[in-house]
Amino acid sequence: MRLAAFDEMLPEVSGLRRPYSAYDRWLKEQDPARLTEKMQDAERVFRKTGITFAVYGEQEASERLIPFDIVPRIISGNEWRRLTQGIEQRVQALNAFLDDIYHRQEILRAGRVPRDLIAKNEAFLPEMIGVRPPAGVYTHIIGVDIVRISEDEFYVLEDNARTPSGVSYMLENRETMMQLFPELFQKIKVRPVENYPQLLRQSLAAVRPQSTKGAPTIAVLTPGSFNSAYFEHAFLADQMGVQLVEGQDLRVVDGHVAMRTTEGYKQIDVLYRRVDDSFLDPLTFRPDSALGIPGIMDVYRAGNITIANAPGTGIADDKAIYSYMPEIVEFYTGRKAILGNIPTWRCSEPDSLKYVLEHIHELVIKEVHGSGGYGMLVGPAATKKECEAFAKKLAAKPSNYIAQPTLALSTCPILTDKGLAPRHVDLRPYVLVSDRIQIVPGGLTRVALKEGSLVVNSSQGGGTKDTWVLDD
C-alpha cells in the first residue's frame, strides 16, 4: 500500500521546507560513508550504555535496542507554538474532566458523554470517587501522540494519561546527536530538552501533600529490572537524584508510605509510579499483585502521599473516550479544540458498526483498551482473510473497538543503505502538570522503519529520531 504522504523535509509540491534548509545545506556537504559510520557509532553508544528495552515473549533477544535514525525531525518555532497551545488546552481539559468524573459528573448530567461509557469502563476506578489528589492534579505527566497530515493539519492520535513512556529516548537521542554531530548544534539553534528531569522533579515537588514538612522525599516506583521500560525508570530516578524503589521496598508505616533503607524505614511524600493502577495496591485492586504496596490507597485517600499520575486517569485516555475529546475540550474550556481529533467511528453504535464492517479494508481498527500497536487491524495493508477474521471478532464484541480512516501520516527521511528515504512518523511531546503546565520543546519522534508501514511502535519495528524545535 502506498499513500501519497506529506514529506516534512521535501514535499513533492513545494520543494525543501524552510525548517530543514540549514540542515539540508550541512547534509549535502557530508561524505555518505562518514554518515554510515556515525550511524554505527550511535548503535554502539546505545548498546554500551544499555539503553535497551525488553520484548515480551522473545527469550533470546530479550534485550533489544530501539533503532535510532540520525536524520533529525525538525519543527519550526511557529509550528511548535501552535502545537503547544493546542496541547495545553487539551491537558487542561483532561484534568478538568477527571476531576469532574470523580466528583459531580456534570458532563454526564449534561449528556455530552454517555453515562454507560464511564460506568461500564474498566479504566474508571470507583475507589477514586470523591478523592481529590494533592494540588488537584490528576495527570502530572502526559504524552500526547500527534500526527501530521499536511502543512497545516495536525491531529491528536492518542492521549497517554497513565504512565507515558519514552522520554528517556528523547533525552538520550539528543545526547547522542550532540556527541555525533557537535558542529550541527553550533550551526543550528535547537531548543534544549535536557532540563526535563529537573523540571519533572520541580513539578513533582510542587504537588506534594500539604502535610509535607520541609523538602519532599520523591521516589520512582518501578515494577523491577525485568520490566520493558526499566532503563527509563532507572534513568529518570538517576537524573532527578531520587530513589528508584520497588513494591518490596515499601510499606505503610504510621499512616505514611515508607521505604526500607539500610537505616530503617524513611517516609516518601511523592511517588512517581510506573506501575499500572491494578497493581498499585493489592488490598484495593488486584490481590495477587506483588508489585504494589498494601494500603497505599488508604494513605492516598488520607492525603499523605502524592501518586503521579493519580490512580484512575486511564478513563481519560481510553480510546472510547477519545472520540468524545472535542466535546470534552469544549465543555471544560469553553472554546473549540485547537488540536483536532481523527474522525472516529465507535463500533458500539449500530450505524457506525455497519459502516465499519462495510469499509473494513479502508480503515484502521483498534481495540478500545489496547496499546503498543497490538490487537489492531490496518485495513489497507491486511489480506482479505485477515479482514474477514477481524470482522468476526469485531461483530462479536463491537463495543471493544473503534475505527479510524487510514491517514497518510507525514513522512520524514531516514538514512538507508541507498541514501535518504521517506518513512512515516508521529510525535509524542511530554507535558508536565503541577501549578502550571510545562512542555519541553521537543518530544519523541517515532518512525516506521519499514517502507510504507504506518505502525511506529517500537515493539513492532519502529525506530526513533531526535526531534528538534528550532529557536527561531
Place this chain on the structure above:
Amino acid sequence: MLLGRTANGLYWMNRYIERAENMARLVDAGLRMALTRTQSASEEWNSVLLSAGSDVAFKQKYQDYTAADVADFLLRDTSNPSSTMSSIETARNNARMVRTALTRETWESINEAWMSLKRMLARPIDERDLPSVLDAIKRETALIRGSFYGTMLRNEIFDFSQLGTYVERADNTARILDVKYYVLLPSISWVGSTLDNYQWESILRSVSAHRSYRWVYDADYKPTNIADYLILNVRMPRSLTFCYRFLSEHLKFLSDDYGERHACHATAEKTQAMLRAGSIKDIFDAGLHEFLAGFIRDNTRLGDEIAQDYKFY
C-alpha cells in the same frame, strides 16, 4: 540514604564479580597442574571443583574429570550458578538493579564485560584458546575493578560493595586452603617431594600469588610460609587477614556514618582479633583444617548478619 535492596544488590554484584574471576583463576591453576603432572590430573581437577564448591553438581553431569569438561563447567555452563558466565550474568543483573547507585563508568564496564564474555563463552572453548579466554576474563574483571575504584564516591555504596568483595574473597581463599590443607601439614611437607612442590605452587597460583610469594619468602616453597602468607600476611591482597582488615574498616565506616553498631561488627572484629593475635604455629597446633572450617563458618555468618543488620530483605 540507601535502600536495603540496593545495598543487597551492591553486595552481591561484587561477590559475583569476585567469583567470576576466582573461577578463572582456579581453572588456570588446575590447567597448570594437569599440564605438568599428567598422572594426577584427575585428582587435581577434583580439588579444583571442590575449591569452587561445584564438585557435587559436576559429578551429576560428568563421569570423568577432563580439562575440557571442568573448564566448560566452571567457565561457561549456565546451569552451574557459580560458573564465570553465570556469575557475570548475576553480577550484571544486580548492577542493572542498582544502576542508579553506580557511576556511568562502573555500569558500562560491567555491561561491556557481560557483552564480551557472553560472546566469547557462547560456544565450547577450544583447549588451545583456553589460556587466552582465562586472560580475557581476568582482564574484564580488572577493568570493572579499575572503573569502580577510579570513579566511585567513598560512601556507603562503596562500603557495601567492598563488603561483598571481601566476604567472597575470604571464603574463596579459605576454601582453596582447606581443600589442600593436607599437603601443607608438617608430616608430609617435611619430605618435600617434587609432587609437594607442584601442589604448593598450585595453591599459590590459584590466588595469583606464585610470584609475589617469592618476593616475601625467598624462592623456597615451605608449607608453613605458604599458610602464613595466605592466612596471616596483612599485605597480601587475598589473605584472610587482609580481607578482614578491610571488612572491619568498611563496617566501621558504616557504624560511624549511621551512628549504630550491629551484630556483624562484633563478628568481624572477633575474627580480625583472632587473626591478628595468632601465629601460624598456633594455627597448625590447633589443627589447620579445624581452623579453616571454623573460619568459613564464621565468614558465612558475617555475611548473613550484614544482610540482616542492614535490612537487605
